[in-house]
Amino acid sequence: NELICGKEIQPNIIEYSPENREKIFAEINASPLKEGNNIVGCIAILRNITQHKLLEESLRESEEKYRNLVEYMLEGIAVARDVPIRLVYANTTLANMVGYTVEELLSFSPENLMKLIHPDDRGLFFQRYEARLRGEEVPSRYEFRAIRKDGSVIWAKISSSQIIYKGKPAIQASFIDITEQKKSEKELQLMKFSIEHSEDSVFWIDSSANIIYVNNTACRSLGYSRDELLSMKIYDIDLNYTEEKWKEKWENLKKNRTITVESLHRTRNGKIFPVEVLFNYLKVDDKEYNFAFVRDITERKKSEEELRASEQLYRSLFEDIADPILIFDQETYRFLDCNKSAIKRYGYTREEFLNMAPHNLHPSEELKIVEKNIDDQETILPHRYTHITKYGEKFPVEIHTQEIMYKGKKAWISIIRDITERIKAEEEKRKLQEQLFYAQKMESIGRLAGGIAHDFNNILTSVMGYAELLKMEFPDTTTSEGKAVDVILRGTERAANLTKQLLGFARGGKYNPVPININDVIRDVVSMSEKIFEKNIDVNYEFEQKVKTIEADRTQMEQVLTNLIINAKDAMPLGGTLTFRTENIYIDKEYSNKYPEFKTGNYVKISVSDTGIGMTEEVKKHIFEPFFTTKGLAKGTGLGLATVYGIIKNHNGYINVYSEAGKGTTFNIYLPASTKIAVRKEKNEKIFRGSGTILLIDDEEDVRNVAVKQLESLGYKVITASDGIKAIDIYARNRNNIDLILLDMIMPGMSGIKTYLNLKKINPDVKVLIISGFSQNGRATELLEKGATGFIQKPFNLYRLSEIIYKTLKE
């Protein structure tokens, strides 16, 4: 009213008591509110000074009522005056705040009072105290640290003002302990710091998709400044969302509270990268927020990608490898997986496999072994088994099994190798080795037989020679001498035959190859040996009409056929059929690769088959060895097939046999074909007599003596020499008187070859016949090639000897 009446009113203190509230004191500062010149109201500013008022009051009046009120107020209250400071009042709350009693505080010296303030804040605190005391304007509210009696530090908020105390200016201050508040402020700061620096980007988003907070990481990873991001919407950077979709998401979030999704974010530069977003819905004071924690998963995606790629690699390895692979459960033994090769090889579909177990792949007869091996836990070792396909085809396999983890289960993985080819190759290798071994065995037997035959022949030559001379003296077989000589002669003939066969086997016998037609030879031999056939043996010919010529020693071929015929006859005691087949064949590369003993080329194949008793495998292994016989010592010699073998080898041919016990036997002989024209055989049983001088060179006296007698009986004059050197000397002095030289191949000292070359030096046209019981084939051939005129096999057959000498001298 005063104001409205135009009176100036001074700021004053009023007591004010709004309805239903306790009484407060207020300081009022009012001024009139004018409209033109009229005062229409007033503006009043009220400040609540209840506290100060009460304190002043209590101080002034010491009234118990106020004092108590002040003592136990929530705020600490103090009144101080003077410089240095002196405390004139402190309430209990303040004392409690710093851990002292009121009495202690009031008795503190200025130094002790100063120590109540934290050193860092002390300067400021007392500076302001003194300034305010002087009446200067300084901030009345601020925070500082105080030190409690126990040494701990508290934060306090001070609010102070100047008052007049006992006529002097003093400072009245109130204190609030804000230590707890400070602590949570600190915690908040830490939290903010950790959010700012978290590895994940953090976004707060409101319901309209506005970004209202982002952390440092978000700014960094997106390349935007904070301000830029705060003016954007979440779907500006998250490609998963449009305005529409975000609304949906929001509703969804409200229901589910948290959701994790994968999405793509776009940076300021337009780069797009994969992220994982964890959305959290939060409602604070009726406002809805969404916290999004965003993690860059580029690296994770990359390693996932790599993992997938390597899985793909292994999958394709697994699928495309040539060997079948099967995986089966360790518990149920069911198949869990199979590769393409398994499907192809076994014929089962993938689905069929998944309903099967490993034992379904074994033929029933093998299951016992398989089970035993599994029980023995030998599954780890590679095993050879037989497997059977869906269609019943069986094949040998080698299985490698190993433990693996398959989709979280313990499983076995079996790699299966089809070893059909390997077994075949092993078999072939074994056969080849056997063949090689056989050839080596025959070779050494041959050398042994040859060695014996050679020495034996020399002995025989002299026995036979003398016996023949004796025969000339005692031709009458009725006399006892004549009979004896006959027996000797027959014996030596048989012995000579034997050695001849042995030599034939040993390939020592030099053969005289002539182009012959093997069909003719077979017919001749069969007609000559008709007497050995019983009536009950039929002879069949299946001849190649235009059979190719072979170059062979006719006599030896006759021998081969005779031996085979005799064996066939022995094998068919109850009769049967004997079949001779001839055939022109060509051995090609493929065949000779398979049977390396065969060289490629044209051959004549000669087969001799009988329908006799046949032979066992065991017999077959030994038939070509000399002295192997199943016929008993009285009947068999065991030399028949040995001779055949030797002769055929010596002709660069091959022989093999097909036979089964009880089913007959077939011998196949392959001889190289020739392009020469075959010549027919002529008979000769005539002794050719001649004249002239012969130089006989042989180191063995017995051989020399008998040869001299034989040659003289044929009409020749003979000079002998016991070694090469003597022979050369004789020939050098008598070359014009000597018409022919017989030269032994093997002699101690100067060899046959050397002697021959020296003789040839004296007379290039010298006629030399080589004689040998055991001609090392190569050397004889070498000599014949060097110009020697011919070859005579020991022991001498008088007919042959006479013929060859006669013909040589006539040339």
Ligand code: ADP
């Ligand atoms: P031998 O006839 O003196 O026994 P061979 O060398 O001619 O000696 O034959 C050796 C062995 O080979 C014979 O004892 C016989 O067991 C077997 N053999 C040879 N030819 C035949 C055949 N055609 N049928 C059955 N077995 C045969």
Ligand code: MG
């Ligand atoms: Mg025989």
